[in-house]
Amino acid sequence: NPRPAQALRGDLAPTVNKEFGLDKIMGRINRVMAGAFTSYNPTFMATNLLRDTGFANNNIAVKEGGKYYFKFLKNQAALLTKNIGKYAKLKWDYDKGIAPRNEMEQYFYEFMKNGGKTGFVNQQDIAKLEKLLAENNQNFSALNAGTVVAKYTVNAIKAANDRIENINRFAAYMTSRQMGRSVMRSIYDAKEVSVNFNRKGAAGNTGRTPNATANMKLAANLASFTRGAYLFFNAGVQGLNLWSKNFRDHKVKMASFAVGIPMLLGGFVIPMFNQILAEAAGDGDDDPYANLPEWTRRNNFCFYLGKGTFLKIPLPIELRAFFGLGDIAAGYIVNEHLKSDKNVALDVASQLTQILPVDFLGEGGS
Numbered sequence: 001n002p003r004p005a006q007a008l009r010g011d012l013a014p015t016v017n018k019e020f021g022l023d024k025i026m027g028r029i030n031r032v033m034a035g036a037f038t039s040y041n042p043t044f045m046a047t048n049l050l051r052d053t054g055f056a057n058n059n060i061a062v063k064e065g066g067k068y069y070f071k072f073l074k075n076q077a078a079l080l081t082k083n084i085g086k087y088a089k090l091k092w093d094y095d096k097g098i099a100p101r102n103e104m105e106q107y108f109y110e111f112m113k114n115g116g117k118t119g120f121v122n123q124q125d126i127a128k129l130e131k132l133l134a135e136n137n138q139n140f141s142a143l144n145a146g147t148v149v150a151k152y153t154v155n156a157i158k159a160a161n162d163r164i165e166n167i168n169r170f171a172a173y174m175t176s177r178q179m180g181r182s183v184m185r186s187i188y189d190a191k192e193v194s195v196n197f198n199r200k201g202a203a204g205n206t207g208r209t210p211n212a213t214a215n216m217k218l219a220a221n222l223a224s225f226t227r228g229a230y231l232f233f234n235a236g237v238q239g240l241n242l243w244s245k246n247f248r249d250h251k252v253k254m255a256s257f258a259v260g261i262p263m264l265l266g267g268f269v270i271p272m273f274n275q276i277l278a279e280a281a282g283d284g285d286d287d288p289y290a291n292l293p294e295w296t297r298r299n300n301f302c303f304y305l306g307k308g309t310f311l312k313i314p315l316p317i318e319l320r321a322f323f324g325l326g327d328i329a330a331g332y333i334v335n336e337h338l339k340s341d342k343n344v345a346l347d348v349a350s351q352l353t354q355i356l357p358v359d360f361l362g363e364g365g366s
Helices: 003-009 022-037 044-063 066-080 084-096 103-113 126-136 145-165 167-178 183-191 203-208 214-229 233-249 251-258 260-280 294-299 317-333 344-355
Strands: 300-306 309-314
Touching: 022 214, 044 066, 044 145, 044 167, 044 233, 044 251, 044 309, 044 317, 066 084, 066 167, 084 103, 084 145, 103 167, 103 183, 145 167, 167 183, 214 233, 233 251, 233 317, 233 344, 260 300, 260 317, 294 300, 294 317, 317 344
Parallel strands: none
Antiparallel strands: 300 309
């Protein structure tokens, strides 16, 4: 029965305003903007990798034991360093139908074949296949050189982003297989190592079932509308869902060493650490860290490199909310130059609402 897989992919999901055509307009604008920010954006690769790696590492630390965690770190580090060339070539060989020749290639074949990358199922519909065949059979001699270059440049950026996005998923899959877990359990582990963009659900269909209550209909219609109206709404829902389950099932780990206390302390300590770095560089009197925009400080690990420049490591949304609370505390205890102009209660609230799919206070609460 294909319907469970179709529901997970979102293929069954109608939208609230279909009869008015608003879903089509909003959905198209949303997809174009999301693609411009992510898949087709060359600068997205580095920032996405850093955010996704931070999220994955914290998530694995919470959900798995020490043996699994350190094996995952080893696989992750190898894919990001000595094996990055081999990893980039894996998808190329898979698409060409080359049979696996070693352990990594076998794992990647399983990973792709069973939907580790594409979703819970490896599904192509007729329309997508027709489009793919048309692109493959396109007569490029009829196109001008600029069009061909642009087409392949965009596809190359998209392919590179795709490789980057799946490094942590593949590292989790390899780790689970090496730990003796089944293929399907390992696929699930890979999908849940970070935000699962492929899980979309049936949305509005839930509210149209015979036994749907008024609350179910309201929630379903709201979810269906919001997914089309807000950028990355589904990603926000998935991130919050994953983090909520971790807090529910692993309260001590989440609070003690994975998220809560470390992020709060990090936001509190880093200003002092950067002051030491600034003084060592002879820039202590200028307080360069406090001169950074508030949004930059609270959304990145920032380390002073001298001459007014910083190394900035982007934080995942779910982590930066807690990190920002540490920055707020530092403004009142450590360095008053870090203190925000906003009311402290609103400042704290605006940090916490960042983990919601729709941040109704906005980043900064202003």
